[in-house]
Amino acid sequence: MHCEEAIASYRERAHDMLEPGSLSGMRLGVYQHSSVAAELLVQVLRSLGASVVAVGKTGTFVPVDTEAVDAATIAKLKKWVREFGLDAIVSTDADADRPLIADENGDLLRGDLVGLATALFLKADTIVTPVTSNSGISKALGFAVQRTKVGSPFVIEAMEALHGAGGVIVGFEANGGVLLGSDCVVNGKTLTALPTRDSFLPILAVLSTMASTKKKLSRLRGLWNLPVCASDRLQNFPAESSRRLMDHLASRNALQHFLASFGTVAEIDETDGLRARMLSGEIIHLRPSGNAPELRCYSEASTESRAMAIVASTLQGAHAFALTDEIEDL
Structure with a gap:
C-alpha cells in the first residue's frame, strides 16, 4: 500500500469512529511539534466539527515521552489552554503511536486513564494492560482484567491468547498506547482489530466521551474514583x-x-x-x-x-x- 493510500485508509478509520459533527462546539488545541501526524490530526478533528488551534510546530525532532512529560512541555500546555481558551489539547509522540491529552487546565490525563476511557468507549469485555497501569482498573469497572509485563509485545501476546474467548478486547499501556485486540462495533460500523499502538483511537474516544457527557475533561477523572x-x-x-x-x-x-x-x-x-x-x-x-x-x-x-x-x-x-x-x- 502506498503512503497516500495508507493515510487515506487511516483517516477513514478515524472518521468511522464518530458521527459527523460530533465534536461541534469544542475548541481544541493540537500540539504539533515534530509529530508525523501533526497535520492529519488537525484535519480529522476539524472534519468532526471541532474548532482547532494548531500550536508548537517545529522543524526539528522533539522527543515527547508521553509517560514522563517534562516540566517545560507541561508549562507550554498550560500557557496554550489559557491563551486560546481550549477545552483540551491533544498531541502524539513523534512517531504518532501514543497520545498525549491535557484538560482545560493544561493538566495531563495519564495514559492508563486514556486507555480506560477508550475501553469504556468501545464497551470492552476484557482489558489487557501492564502491571504499571492504575491498580484501580479492575473488575469493579465491569471488565475482565489481565496484567502483563511492560511493553506492547507482552500486551499483544496476551490479547492473542484471549482471542478465542470472544468479546471486545482492548489493550493499553501506562504510556497511553492503545491496541485493539478484536473487531468491535462503533457508531454502527465495524472497527477492525488493530493490535498495534494507535494514537487517534484514544484521542477520539476521550473527546467523544467529553462531548456525550457534556463534562469537562478535568471532571471525568472523578467519575472513575481511581487512586x-x-x-x-x-x-x-x-x-x-x-x-x-x-x-x-x-x-x-x-x-x-x-x-x-x-x-x-x-x-x-x-x-x-x-x-x-x-x-x-x-x-x-x-x-x-x-x-x-x-x-x-x-x-x-x-x-x-x-x-x-x-x-x-x-x-x-x-x-x-x-x-x-x-x-x-x-
Missing part, C-alpha cells in the same frame, strides 16, 4: 546500576529499609521490576527501562502531591544508592 498515579525516571542511569539496585532490593529487609519512610511493605509483585504495596495502600514500583539507560518509578497514592513526592523521594534514594555503590567499588 492517583505519578511516574518519572532517572535518565543516564546505567543498566548495571539498575541491576545492582534491584539485586539489593530483592532482600525483603533491604526493601523495607529502602522504603521505610513510606511505612511497612505489605505485598511484593515482581512481574516486571519491583512493585511494593504498603500497608497504607500506597504503591511504589521501580523498573529498569528495557530500551534505555533509565530507571523508572511509578507510584499510587490518595493525592497527586503525595504520589509525586513518593516518586521523587524513591528516585533520590535510587540515585544515592548508585553513588554509594560506585564509591565502594573504588
Whole structure:
C-alpha cells in the first residue's frame, strides 16, 4: 500500500469512529511539534466539527515521552489552554503511536486513564494492560482484567491468547498506547482489530466521551474514583546500576529499609521490576527501562502531591544508592 493510500485508509478509520459533527462546539488545541501526524490530526478533528488551534510546530525532532512529560512541555500546555481558551489539547509522540491529552487546565490525563476511557468507549469485555497501569482498573469497572509485563509485545501476546474467548478486547499501556485486540462495533460500523499502538483511537474516544457527557475533561477523572498515579525516571542511569539496585532490593529487609519512610511493605509483585504495596495502600514500583539507560518509578497514592513526592523521594534514594555503590567499588 502506498503512503497516500495508507493515510487515506487511516483517516477513514478515524472518521468511522464518530458521527459527523460530533465534536461541534469544542475548541481544541493540537500540539504539533515534530509529530508525523501533526497535520492529519488537525484535519480529522476539524472534519468532526471541532474548532482547532494548531500550536508548537517545529522543524526539528522533539522527543515527547508521553509517560514522563517534562516540566517545560507541561508549562507550554498550560500557557496554550489559557491563551486560546481550549477545552483540551491533544498531541502524539513523534512517531504518532501514543497520545498525549491535557484538560482545560493544561493538566495531563495519564495514559492508563486514556486507555480506560477508550475501553469504556468501545464497551470492552476484557482489558489487557501492564502491571504499571492504575491498580484501580479492575473488575469493579465491569471488565475482565489481565496484567502483563511492560511493553506492547507482552500486551499483544496476551490479547492473542484471549482471542478465542470472544468479546471486545482492548489493550493499553501506562504510556497511553492503545491496541485493539478484536473487531468491535462503533457508531454502527465495524472497527477492525488493530493490535498495534494507535494514537487517534484514544484521542477520539476521550473527546467523544467529553462531548456525550457534556463534562469537562478535568471532571471525568472523578467519575472513575481511581487512586492517583505519578511516574518519572532517572535518565543516564546505567543498566548495571539498575541491576545492582534491584539485586539489593530483592532482600525483603533491604526493601523495607529502602522504603521505610513510606511505612511497612505489605505485598511484593515482581512481574516486571519491583512493585511494593504498603500497608497504607500506597504503591511504589521501580523498573529498569528495557530500551534505555533509565530507571523508572511509578507510584499510587490518595493525592497527586503525595504520589509525586513518593516518586521523587524513591528516585533520590535510587540515585544515592548508585553513588554509594560506585564509591565502594573504588
